[in-house]
Amino acid sequence: MRYLNESEILPYIHAGKEIEQYLGSYYHNDFRCVRYVTLGKDKVGYYGLLFELFDDSCEGVESIYDYSSVEPDNLNGIELGSFESFRILLEYIGNIAELDSNKYLISGQLDEEIKERAK
Structure with a gap:
């Protein structure tokens, strides 16, 4: 896994790729939650999506992309x-x-970054 710095990400975004950053964890009603942001570009302009998810790893869910949303109305992230x-x-x-x-x-x-942080 190779991190990109801010100066490297625009070429990826202009090529249609999305960029992400893990923002850490917090607790919501005694449940561990995680946050990350996705950055991209569409026809309208540059956008971000903020994801706030329950850490479902203790339930056997292996991928952060499969964790359940803290807010059911924000399944696809907060625009x-x-x-x-x-x-x-x-x-x-x-x-x-x-x-x-x-x-x-x-x-x-x-997922790979989270595994690295857990070591």
């Missing part, structure tokens, strides 16, 4: 944007969550 500029999107998300400019991943690699 953040659309913005004309990628920089404005990052600033907006920075008001909601702390992003690490050197810890971006190509979509689909969060």
Whole structure:
């Protein structure tokens, strides 16, 4: 697994790929939850999706992508944007969550990152 820094992610996004970043864990009503953000671009502009999920690993669910949403109305993430500029999107998300400019991943690699953090 190779992390991307902020200066490397726009070419991936312009190629139609989504970029993700794990934002850590927290507790909601005594249940461990995890957060991550997905960044991408569509016809309208740059967007972000914030996912807040129950950590279902203790239930035998192996992938973060299969965890259940904390809010049933946000199964596909909380929409953040659309913005004309990628920089404005990052600033907006920075008001909601702390992003690490050197810890971006190509979509689909969060399970591997979580395993690395658990070591």
